[in-house]
Structure formats: structure tokens, C-alpha cells
Amino acid sequence: MMQVVEINAFGPVENLVLTERKRIEPAAGEVLIKIKATAVNPIDYKMRRGLLGGELPMVLGHDLAGTVVELGDDVTGLHEGEQVWSYLGGPKSNGAYAQYVSVPREFVSRKPINLNFLEAAAVPLTGLTAYEAVFEKAKVQPGQSVLITGASGGVGSMAVQMCLMQGARVLATAGSERSRDYCTRVLGVPEKQVISYRNRSLEELEMEIYRKNEGRSVDIAFDFVGHRIKQLCLRVIGFGGSVVSIVEEPSEVLASQLFDARNSPLFTKSASMHFQFLGARALFGGRQDWLVYQRELETLCEWMEAGRLKPPLVGDLGNFSEASIQGAHRLLEEGDVHGKLVVRFSDSGRRMT
Numbered sequence: 001m002m003q004v005v006e007i008n009a010f011g012p013v014e015n016l017v018l019t020e021r022k023r024i025e026p027a028a029g030e031v032l033i034k035i036k037a038t039a040v041n042p043i044d045y046k047m048r049r050g051l052l053g054g055e056l057p058m059v060l061g062h063d064l065a066g067t068v069v070e071l072g073d074d075v076t077g078l079h080e081g082e083q084v085w086s087y088l089g090g091p092k093s094n095g096a097y098a099q100y101v102s103v104p105r106e107f108v109s110r111k112p113i114n115l116n117f118l119e120a121a122a123v124p125l126t127g128l129t130a131y132e133a134v135f136e137k138a139k140v141q142p143g144q145s146v147l148i149t150g151a152s153g154g155v156g157s158m159a160v161q162m163c164l165m166q167g168a169r170v171l172a173t174a175g176s177e178r179s180r181d182y183c184t185r186v187l188g189v190p191e192k193q194v195i196s197y198r199n200r201s202l203e204e205l206e207m208e209i210y211r212k213n214e215g216r217s218v219d220i221a222f223d224f225v226g227h228r229i230k231q232l233c234l235r236v237i238g239f240g241g242s243v244v245s246i247v248e249e250p251s252e253v254l255a256s257q258l259f260d261a262r263n264s265p266l267f268t269k270s271a272s273m274h275f276q277f278l279g280a281r282a283l284f285g286g287r288q289d290w291l292v293y294q295r296e297l298e299t300l301c302e303w304m305e306a307g308r309l310k311p312p313l314v315g316d317l318g319n320f321s322e323a324s325i326q327g328a329h330r331l332l333e334e335g336d337v338h339g340k341l342v343v344r345f346s347d348s349g350r351r352m353t
Contacts, residue, residue, distance in 0.1 A: 033101050147173070
């Protein structure tokens, strides 16, 4: 048996309940992982509230770090006892709010040796999302000017580092002095290129971005916040520019922002719009499509071990429990979370390596 936190009905955080389930053995091509730490992401509370559908009862949780317990038939490249990390975006026995999970090999790679389990659990979903946004959608090149909104968040902090690795000129938005400090001191964005967005109109923000970008529009804008910030991204891109968004909006909002030929920058600036949904291949593709996740996790692992990339700021919420998972959901819904919220399993200790 194993402990899980599951939901049996969509709704408030109180619907997240600790219970027991039978531990599932790995099928052919799967890896059984004992979870040492799991992250809590905004997609989790959206699923809990029923905004994204799904079958009940449901165990949420999309990324983790742990150790291999057992390998199913035909699994190669891993061994029992190996430390791994995983993105749970497709088929799996259950989500990561659990002591164990069985997941296809294509969603697993070895964990970076220089990260502890808490740090490693904070990376897969955000790291993969940022990787695909920066390298597959935007195709960031040296010397390009790039606006990254929500830069101190999980995806934003990864994207900032990747764009700097590419030699881009990064402008970053920050919602508080703490976020501003994180962008400059930890992520390496020059102070003069950080924009505070709280209590400021879109017009004020647009003008400041032009000033901080030497009077020019930006080549690429990443929307990691949504709502009015998506509008800001559309406003500040130049001719032939690109906006990459990971935030879904109501269809009528998108229609008014993107498809009005007279007013939409996609038409008036001949610009492009990319939507980045990390789970697309996982949910709608087959095993040949899933291999991308394994390759990208391995690349992130190499960059982490080489010191080229740092994990997001980790908020340690203590041991895995009903209360810690509920608390993480509350914090995310309140907003202004820096980095990633992570819970750990008590048998692995506070400093996990």
C-alpha cells in the first residue's frame, strides 16, 4: 500500500484528502519510482477546481524526484536504486502526490548529481516548458532583445537563464522588490533591465520597456503571466516579432487580442504567436512522440551538472501530508509565489542528496 493525497470532487482545497491506494507494479516499458520530493504547480489547483476536466478520483502532481524501485520489461538505460527525476504529463499509474508512481521510461531521466531531491523536483515541468518555449518556439538567437514576464516564477526563472545562455538581451518584469532582487542577484539580469509592473498601466509599462530597450520594440516576448500582461507582450513586439505564451485565456479574450485584423499586432506588425503546452505530446501523441521529454530532461541534467543552469528558487513546505499539499494550493492561488513550492517525504531527511 502507499499514501496518496487525492480529490474525489472538484472544488476547494479541503477536497484534497490523504488516503491509501494499492501500489501498482510497473508494466512493460515503465519505471516504478519511490518519490522523495514533489512540486506543486498552478496547473494542479486549476485541475482541482475542475477547470481542466479529468476523471475522479484523481491524484494530482506533475513533477518529482526519487529513486528507481523496479523496472518493467524492455526498460533500458536505468537501474534499480538510481536517482531520477520525472515529468508526469502523460500516462502514469497516478500523480506525484503519492509515495510511488509508475511511469513510462520516456518521461524519466537520471537526476543531476549536484541537485538534492527538493531542487530536482522543482525542475521538470518548469524546465521543460521553458526549454520548449525558448528553443523550439521562439528560437532565441544571440543579440536579440527578449521580454520575459513573470521572470521570478518557476518557468520564468528557467527561461531567463536559457535566454542569457543564448546571448540575448533580457528584459524582465518583477512584481515586488523581492522578485526584482532575485532577477538581478540570482538570475543575472542587469538592474536597468528589470521592470516593476505593479500598479502601473499598460501604457506606462510599454513606454518603460521601450526606454529600457534603447527606444526599440523587442524581438521576442514571453507571456508567463497572462491576462493584461499578454496584451503588453503583444504591444511591445516589433515587426516580424514573436510572442510565446503558456497561459490559456477565454476564447473571447483571445479572439479580441489576436484575430482583429485592424488592431491585433499579429496583423499590423506581421508578427507570430506561439502557444506552448508541454503536455501536448504526452496527452495526444504516442511513444515515438514522448521520447522528446527524455532527451530534454537529459539535456537539462547536463546543463545543471555543468553549472550552466540553476534550479528555480525552492519553497520547502515540509513533509508530504494532507496539510502541506493543501497549504501549497492556497499559496499558489493567493499569488506572488517565487520559484517552486516543493514537499518532501519524511524518510528522506531535510537535506536530500
